[in-house]
Amino acid sequence: MMHSSLRKQRLAAFIQAVWDEGLVDAAADYIAEVYTIYHDPGDPWHGQMLDRAGFKDRVRQSRAAFPDQRFAIQGLFADGDSVVMTWLWRGTHAADLPGFTATGQTIHMSGATVYMFDADDRLTGHWQITDRLGVYQQLRRGRQEASPAS
Amino acid sequence: MMHSSLRKQRLAAFIQAVWDEGLVDAAADYIAEVYTIYHDPGDPWHGQMLDRAGFKDRVRQSRAAFPDQRFAIQGLFADGDSVVMTWLWRGTHAADLPGFTATGQTIHMSGATVYMFDADDRLTGHWQITDRLGVYQQLRRGRQEASPAS
Helix, strand or coil: CHHHHHHHHHHHHHHHHHHHCCCHHHHHHCEEEEEEEEECCCCCCCCCEECHHHHHHHHHHHHHCCCCCEEEEEEEEEECCEEEEEEEEEEECCCCECCECCCCCEEEEEEEEEEEECCCCCEEEEEEEECHHHHHHHHHHHHHHHCCCC | CHHHHHHHHHHHHHHHHHHHCCCHHHHHHCEEEEEEEEECCCCCCCCCEECHHHHHHHHHHHHHCCCCCEEEEEEEEEECCEEEEEEEEEEECCCCECCECCCCCEEEEEEEEEEEECCCCCEEEEEEEECHHHHHHHHHHHHHHHCCCC
16 A cells, blocks of 8 residues: 555656656656557557657657646556556647647646556556547647638 | 455456447446446536436447447556556447448547446446547548548
8 A cells, every 4th residue: 555655656746747847857767767658549659668768758749839738637546566547638739730830729638547667666658548539629629710711 | 455356357247248248237237326427528428427227328329339349458457446447449330420421340449447436336437538539530531431532
């Protein structure tokens, strides 16, 4: 139980430092030498094994369009080597995405992520589902409002 | 631990009987009098509280377009009152959906669902994310292949 609680605290601290605040160098405190993205449909890194430099690149690229992004953790569930996190997310669409120029609108998303840990309580990878269709619909609406004639 | 194991077994049996095999009356063996869909973006029942008749209607309507659907459970994670299930899914698109006439193609999906239990080990609700964009892309591709001129 203490161990589960520690891992939940570490995961929440990782999300806040690395993903919310963009402190990419802090990732080395939390992730193992190899981080595997087992399942993450729609994510450009789906199926890849990343070293720490690769992981930092992923964070930088993923955060670029939504630099003020924030996760709101809804639940943490620890079992075996894993902690599952359910979450809401929001970010201002501040830089261009493929097919969608920046609109400044707030985008909302939700998802569920299984994070795997090693014996040293370091993150070794994840299995994730995000509501991509919800994001796509918001981006498309934003594009229509920005260019009503098209 | 025994308790967690029992709940995982019950959840897997529920998925197989009710969702895979479509034995809707078996739902009464697994769910509480009220079943709450706390979060399920894109699901027509998102946010609703269902009695058992309502739950059975949801299963019947959800299964109608994909009567041979099957879940492949990827992981089960028990913590507190919940068991999280990660899953792959496939089904033959055998009946019409809004905007998508039946094509007979196999559709694949993945998702993650937090199931909540009461003290009698009955399901009281869920919090779910599914990869809806992946399904939408497959359906759209199927429609284009069925009507290449449009």
